[in-house]
Amino acid sequence: MSKGKLFVISGASGVGKSTVLAKVMEGREDLKFSVSATTRPPRPGEEEGVSYYFVTKERFEQMIRQNAFLEYDAHMANFYGTPEKQVDEKLEQGSVILDIDPNGAFQVRQKRKDAVLIFITPPSMQALEQRLLGRGDTSKEQMQMRLERAHWEMEQSKQYDYIVVNQQVDACAEEITNIIAKHCAEE
Numbered sequence: 001m002s003k004g005k006l007f008v009i010s011g012a013s014g015v016g017k018s019t020v021l022a023k024v025m026e027g028r029e030d031l032k033f034s035v036s037a038t039t040r041p042p043r044p045g046e047e048e049g050v051s052y053y054f055v056t057k058e059r060f061e062q063m064i065r066q067n068a069f070l071e072y073d074a075h076m077a078n079f080y081g082t083p084e085k086q087v088d089e090k091l092e093q094g095s096v097i098l099d100i101d102p103n104g105a106f107q108v109r110q111k112r113k114d115a116v117l118i119f120i121t122p123p124s125m126q127a128l129e130q131r132l133l134g135r136g137d138t139s140k141e142q143m144q145m146r147l148e149r150a151h152w153e154m155e156q157s158k159q160y161d162y163i164v165v166n167q168q169v170d171a172c173a174e175e176i177t178n179i180i181a182k183h184c185a186e187e
């Protein structure tokens with residue numbers, strides 16, 4: 001039996017998931033972050049093998065054929081997937097956190113029945129819409145797509161084991177830390 005447990009964390013885009021996750025993982029040697037493969041180009045500051053493994057579409061398709069993914073999904077015209085071998089290696093060292101979207105989360109639940117699914121939600125849909133609009137860096141069409149996606153993601157949250165509200169980053173991170181501790185204490 002592996003040493004750790006598998007935690008899947010999702011959240012509507014714009015909810016502040018990365019900030020919360022960074023807090024949860026801070027100084028925790030026993031928690032490992034699963035690094036996904038993606039075909040999207042790196043953003044400034046993102047590091048190969050840390051943020052993502054940045055791969056070509058051809059390489060991604062090859063990995064699908066090789067059955068290398070625990071789950072994968074297409075999202076905003078790019079592919080994202082969790083390399084399965086990496087997850088199992090990390091599970092030998094501790095618990096593993098997957099930051100993936102709802103489609104991926106449900107695939108993981110099918111394959112790993114003991115995975116714990118946590119969804120981070122904004123205090124209100126209005127707050128999320130304001131955050132998305134506040135970014136102000138995109139066209140009207142892109143904004144519409146983001147909003148539709150956010151609504152869809154919120155709808156999926158009903159199927160998660162836990163829904164945690166991100167009213168305040170520290171409190172949200174603490175709640176997730178407690179959920180992780182509770183499941184890690186279980187046999």
Ligand code: 5GP
Pocket residue numbers: 010011013036037040071072073075080081082099100101103104105
């Ligand atoms: P971004 O491009 O902003 O880094 O991520 C976009 C979305 O893709 C986020 O909701 C993130 O959780 C999701 N994502 C990242 N990696 C994976 C993955 O390996 N599989 C799936 N299904 N979704 C992922």
